[in-house]
Amino acid sequence: MHGCPCGYFGDQGRVCHCTPMQIQNYRGKISGPLLDRFDLHVEVPRLNYSELKDGDGNESSIVVRDRVMAARQRQWARLGPAKTNAEMTAKETKEFTKLTPSGESLLQKIFDSQHLSARSHDRILRVSRTIADLGGCSDILPEHLAEAIQYRALDKRLQV
Template identity: 55%
Template sequence: MYPCGFFGSHSHECRCTSTQIQRYRNKISGPLLDRIDLHLEVNPLSQQELMNKANGESSEPIRERVEKARVLQYQRFGESRTNASLNAKELQEICELDSGSRSLLEQAISSLDLSARAYDRILRVSRTIADLEASTAIQAQHIAEAIQYRTLDRKLW
């Protein structure tokens, strides 16, 4: 995604300058990034990896987990609504945090210099991760995972 296409690659060296990378990255505005729930870096697969049969989890158990998480959300809202449809106020009501989770989130917000909107995204995604594990409470590990999905917010250079 950066000028040479190899930024962050483990197999090829990126020779772009930090100025080039920054300029390229600035093409995506902060407010736009704020509206995207999940930022993930995905490394290219080698030919070997492409040819091998995937040994990850198959789609079927994942589908079941997602369906269960959706049922939890429908029960919570009393209608066919998911976490994605929550407004900021509803989000605050639904996403209660214990003191450990709250301080982890506050720390991340200040050290990664995240916006209020990114804060909401993390809360929403944390609630969904907790639902996928059928966990009533949002736990610190759910917050930590959701923070991982804000890669592009982080000041990596």
């Protein structure tokens, strides 16, 4: 989806003339309970010509695939064959996404200030677990949690 009716909200190169009310109405078309069902809400800025043409030195797919496979192996060892973090039950989420005390207080702060739903809370934990797995880390560190929170852009952006 776009960020606003004209599509230029947050765009570096174009000006958005939508009013906060128009933006709110536009975003309100997607309900909170529906947004809750997405793991990631990420803003993707428009690319300029050279970025589009040359890329920006991204890793090759082979390197990324190896990292994803290593993360999958960690998940399978924890959850059983072929089961991913996204498929964890509430009980497994509780058991396998324990936070450090500073992570715990960060999540509490975000939960209270953004009025997150229980579903969104659990998604943040599961995504944090995956980010830690991708980093080869057995503990979920505050930085993993912070990254997962950042992927919930629309939880907070709903209030313009």
